[in-house]
Amino acid sequence: MTNAATNAPQTDGIGALANPPRDLLRGSSLFLDFDGTLVEIAARPDGIEVDARLRSLVKHLAAALDGRLAIVSGRPMQSIAEYLGEGFAVSGSHGLEMRWADGREVVPARPDGLDTATAELKAFAEHWDGVLIEEKPFGVGLHYREAAAEAEDASRLLVEQLADATGLKLQAGKKVFELRLAGAHKGAAIAAFMDTPPFAGSSPVFLGDDVTDEDGFEAVAQLGGAGILVGDVRPTLARYRLDDVTATLDWLEAAKEALR
Numbered sequence: 001m002t003n004a005a006t007n008a009p010q011t012d013g014i015g016a017l018a019n020p021p022r023d024l025l026r027g028s029s030l031f032l033d034f035d036g037t038l039v040e041i042a043a044r045p046d047g048i049e050v051d052a053r054l055r056s057l058v059k060h061l062a063a064a065l066d067g068r069l070a071i072v073s074g075r076p077m078q079s080i081a082e083y084l085g086e087g088f089a090v091s092g093s094h095g096l097e098m099r100w101a102d103g104r105e106v107v108p109a110r111p112d113g114l115d116t117a118t119a120e121l122k123a124f125a126e127h128w129d130g131v132l133i134e135e136k137p138f139g140v141g142l143h144y145r146e147a148a149a150e151a152e153d154a155s156r157l158l159v160e161q162l163a164d165a166t167g168l169k170l171q172a173g174k175k176v177f178e179l180r181l182a183g184a185h186k187g188a189a190i191a192a193f194m195d196t197p198p199f200a201g202s203s204p205v206f207l208g209d210d211v212t213d214e215d216g217f218e219a220v221a222q223l224g225g226a227g228i229l230v231g232d233v234r235p236t237l238a239r240y241r242l243d244d245v246t247a248t249l250d251w252l253e254a255a256k257e258a259l260r
Ligand SMILES: O=P(O)(O)OC[C@H]1O[C@H](O[C@H]2O[C@H](CO)[C@@H](O)[C@H](O)[C@H]2O)[C@H](O)[C@@H](O)[C@@H]1O
Pocket: 033, 034, 035, 036, 037, 040, 041, 042, 043, 044, 045, 046, 047, 048, 072, 073, 074, 075, 076, 134, 141, 143, 145, 173, 174, 175, 176, 178, 210
């Protein structure tokens, strides 16, 4: 089955997606999701473990690709810099923020309604054990990974009401509901990078694990490149699949060597 608009595979069959070839990055630009792709999912946003191997891998991949690498995350750009360092392109906040390796930045204004939404979510979290509020520059996340099962429905109800009241976009991820400024997504950020040096003229490859990464898979397919789904098989616009974070880091190491 293919998506008619992008000609990318859309699979619901176990094992239908092959592993990416190790020479896929030759002549490519590399776009990397962060949580669940480069680092294991943790109980809390601040509980992730980022080691020297990952920081070194990202730095050396960026050099091997002559700068054609960007981290494309739902986290704020500042958070990515704190975990991975700088010297490469980053898009944060689900495509809302962009920074090129030379320091050029595109950053929106803080949205109206965000302070109100954040205050409401914080008040809600006081009544639910395990619900955690993550404040971000252009959005706010309600995490329910550590909460009782009923918290999900109650949280969904509240964030839907707040999205209606504030005009903020509701985006669901892995055990999280985010309310954020509308008007961008990861696919749009990848397309914007691909319009500019050093990315322009290359073929984009995007690795991601979450449903929020499907915009990125669609964008790279439209631009003649390929998406790589990290994790279990599901309906997706990715062309290839890797089992998990460990397989992803191993493939990235092999792909880096293949660029020599
Ligand atoms: O686009 P990503 O880089 O994948 O970021 C998506 C969100 O990741 C973080 O939340 C997720 O990871 C946490 C740590 O493993 C986990 O505790 C949480 O349940 C996940 O939803 C981050 O906190 C969010 O801001 C990102 O939008």
